[in-house]
Structures are given as structure tokens and as C-alpha cells.
Amino acid sequence: MKIAIPANEKDINTEVSASFGRAPYYLIHDTQSGENTFIENTAAQAAGGAGIKAAQLVVDSGAKVALSPRLGQNAADVLKNSGVEIYKSNDKSLKDNIEDFAAGKLSLLDQFHAGFHGHGG
Amino acid sequence: MKIAVLSGKGGTGKTLIAVNLAALGHDALYLDCDVEEPNGHLFLKPKNPKEKEVFVKIPQVDNELCDGCRKCVDFCAFNALAYVKERLVVFEDICHSCGGCVLLCPQKAFSEKDKPIGKIVSGSWGSVDIHSGFMNVGEASGVPLITELLSIGRENDDALTFIDCPPGSACIVMESIQDADFCVLVAEPTIFGAHNLSMVYELVKLFDKPMGVVLNKCRRGSPNPSEDFCHENKIKILGSIPFDTQLGLLNSNAKIAVEESPHFKELFSDLFEKIKEEATK
Numbered sequence: 001m002k003i004a005i006p007a008n009e010k011d012i013n014t015e016v017s018a019s020f021g022r023a024p025y026y027l028i029h030d031t032q033s034g035e036n037t038f039i040e041n042t043a044a045q046a047a048g049g050a051g052i053k054a055a056q057l058v059v060d061s062g063a064k065v066a067l068s069p070r071l072g073q074n075a076a077d078v079l080k081n082s083g084v085e086i087y088k089s090n091d092k093s094l095k096d097n098i099e100d101f102a103a104g105k106l107s108l109l110d111q112f113h114a115g116f117h118g119h120g121g
Numbered sequence: 122m123k124i125a126v127l128s129g130k131g132g133t134g135k136t137l138i139a140v141n142l143a144a145l146g147h148d149a150l151y152l153d154c155d156v157e158e159p160n161g162h163l164f165l166k167p168k169n170p171k172e173k174e175v176f177v178k179i180p181q182v183d184n185e186l187c188d189g190c191r192k193c194v195d196f197c198a199f200n201a202l203a204y205v206k207e208r209l210v211v212f213e214d215i216c217h218s219c220g221g222c223v224l225l226c227p228q229k230a231f232s233e234k235d236k237p238i239g240k241i242v243s244g245s246w247g248s249v250d251i252h253s254g255f256m257n258v259g260e261a262s263g264v265p266l267i268t269e270l271l272s273i274g275r276e277n278d279d280a281l282t283f284i285d286c287p288p289g290s291a292c293i294v295m296e297s298i299q300d301a302d303f304c305v306l307v308a309e310p311t312i313f314g315a316h317n318l319s320m321v322y323e324l325v326k327l328f329d330k331p332m333g334v335v336l337n338k339c340r341r342g343s344p345n346p347s348e349d350f351c352h353e354n355k356i357k358i359l360g361s362i363p364f365d366t367q368l369g370l371l372n373s374n375a376k377i378a379v380e381e382s383p384h385f386k387e388l389f390s391d392l393f394e395k396i397k398e399e400a401t402k
Contacts, residue, residue: 081203
């Protein structure tokens with residue numbers, strides 16, 4: 001199974017990006033092989049609708065789980081429609097979050113913000 | 122002649138100036154493009170107002186016809202489309218109604234539906250024709266309402282037209298000034314006011330429109346950073362309106378100052394003449 005996590009840098013020892021839609025990269029972690037791949041988020045600089053396009057990228061990567069500190073409603077709609085489960089990440093590294101998820105320490109993210117849509121965040 | 126009245130922030134006096142000038146003009150046309158908070162109609166109270174709903178086109182997909190090629194998803198500059206679980210999802214609030222997906226779809230899987238986004242209320246006050254745009258609460262963009270208002274302006278191309286713009290320097294302001302022959306920038310005598318004036322000045326310069334500034338809420342003998350900004354950038358000052366309790370009272374009671382006081386009639390008439398002189402240069 002693949003897990004997607006928004007990342008600021010292509011380094012599993014760095015922390016999870018605070019933004020889902022505008023994170024520069026996603027870490028795609030394969031739980032079977034243990035392989036880590038970073039994909040570029042081509043939506044990061046989008047003028048609008050970044051969350052939708054970013055969620056599409058994550059869905060297309062084949063991820064079944066996404067870890068994120070927070071998520072906008074539009075991105076959540078795309079992920080949920082695709083059957084991607086969303087868990088709330090903690091402020092530790094990408095690597096630690098994968099371990100915490102595997103250990104069942106992360107909870108489902110069930111509150112989504114309306115999106116910032118050009119108003120910061 | 123079309124005169125746009127704009128400012129970098131709200132509350133500078135755009136509507137005060139626009140409605141008083143319109144009241145002085147014979148057979149003037151007043152277009153309230155401040156569609157998020159239109160208030161010109163509180164002053165120029167239209168008789169027998171007529172309402173017209175304004176719609177935008179939102180694409181709808183027939184998932185039976187869609188073969189999942191995703192050309193529309195890749196094309197959409199606003200990222201309003203997603204393709205998940207072999208179904209296309211349209212995010213209506215993100216869609217800008219460009220119609221690109223409908224044109225592009227090789228399967229012709231799209232149709233369009235009308236989505237109401239607001240209304241135009243039209244009426245007259247004396248010889249002034251008033252058209253105000255009201256955007257529905259929760260809508261993201263008032264641009265289609267402004268487009269509709271400007272089309273009324275184009276139908277009456279010879280009329281002396283005052284375009285009361287939204288505050289700021291965003292898309293809706295750019296939309297509002299596009300047909301203007303002359304831009305009147307209203308500025309407050311504060312550092313914040315001068316900063317906002319500089320933003321809107323940059324915008325009008327980009328559009329290459331002739332312009333002038335009205336300094337509002339001026340106190341005699343007090344510093345005026347907006348006036349300094351005009352001198353530094355060689356921007357024409359069209360006139361000054363004093364910080365005046367009587368004017369404030371008239372305005373807060375939705376009165377038109379030029380109708381109530383010969384003093385203000387003279388002040389706005391001078392401003393009117395100055396604008397006409399500059400706009401026809």
C-alpha cells in the first residue's frame with residue numbers, strides 16, 4: 001500500500017509540510033517494499049484550485065492513505081471520492097510519521113477547512 | 122464619456138463623489154460596480170427598480186459519454202476539474218465559466234447549466250439612470266456582474282457615465298475600469314491612504330488610462346501623505362474635499378450633498394468641471 005505525505009524537502013528526515021495543496025513535494029511511501037519516492041507537486045504554484053490538482057496527483061500516484069496536518073475541503077472531496085483515507089500527521093519527521101501511522105498512533109483527519117483561496121494560510 | 126471612480130481601499134469616498142457628480146450631470150448614467158457592497162442606490166434612490174438575474178455557465182458532464190481522457194482536467198487553468206474513480210468531478214465554486222472544457226471535449230460529454238450569481242437592479246432618479254450590481258452572498262467572483270453592467274454602458278456609449286468601482290486593485294477593479302475614458306482616484310490624507318493610492322495608481326498606469334486624484338477628508342494645515350505622493354509622481358490633483366462634519370452627516374443620512382447645500386453644490390461643480398476639462402484633454 002502507498003502512503004502520500006506533503007513534504008517541504010526531498011528528505012524523509014524533514015518534517016511534514018504545513019500545507020497539503022501547496023507543498024512542493026509529496027513523499028510516496030510503499031509499505032510493502034519500503035521504497036520512498038518523492039514526486040513534485042505541479043499544483044504548488046497554481047493561482048487557484050491547488051488543492052484539487054494536488055489531490056488529483058496524489059490519487060494518480062496510487063496512494064490509498066494520505067497523512068497531512070490539515071486539508072482544505074476541495075482536496076478532501078477529491079481524496080475521499082477516490083477512497084483515499086486521510087490521517088492527521090504530527091510535527092515529527094516524514095519518517096517518524098510513517099512509523100507512527102504503522103503503529104496506529106495517528107487518527108483520522110475529519111475536519112477540513114474551507115480553503116484559503118488567495119487569503120494566506 | 123465614461124469616468125471610473127476608484128480607490129485602493131474602502132471608505133475613501135468613491136460613492137460620495139460618484140453619486141454627487143452623477144446628480145450634477147444631465148442624463149447621466151451611474152453604474153455601481155462595487156457588487157460586493159453596492160451602496161449608490163441608497164443615495165440615488167431608483168424609482169420603480171427592475172431586477173435582472175445574472176447567471177454564469179457551469180459545465181456538467183455526462184459520465185456515460187466521458188471516456189476519461191482527462192484533456193479537460195489538464196486544460197482547466199483554474200483546476201476546477203478532477204477525475205476520480207472513473208468519474209469527472211466539477212468544482213463549481215472554482216470554475217470561472219470559460220467554457221474551455223466544453224469546447225475541448227472530444228466526446229462532447231459536456232453540457233452547461235445556468236448558475237445564478239447575483240442581480241442587476243435598474244431604475245432612475247431624476248434624469249440619472251442607475252444600474253447596481255448585487256452579488257449573491259458566498260459567490261467567489263463578481264466579474265460577470267460587472268461585465269453585464271459595462272454592457273449597459275456600451276449600449277449608452279454617448280451618455281456621461283460614472284462607474285463606481287469596487288475598492289482595491291484586484292481583478293474586479295481591472296474589469297470595472299476597462300471601458301473608462303478617465304479614472305478618478307480618491308485618496309485619504311493618511312500614510313495608509315497614500316499606500317493604497319500608490320497601488321491603484323500603479324494599476325491605472327498599467328491600463329494606460331488618463332487619471333487624476335481627488336483628495337478627500339482634508340484638514341487644513343495637516344500633513345497629507347496622499348498629496349505628497351501626487352506631487353512626487355506628478356499626478357494631477359483634481360480637487361480637495363474637506364473633512365467636514367456637515368458633509369459627513371449628509372452622507373450618513375444618505376443625502377446627496379449637492380441637493381442639500383449650495384456650498385457643496387459649488388464644491389462638486391468645480392470638481393465636475395475640472396474632471397471634464399482633464400478628461401477631454
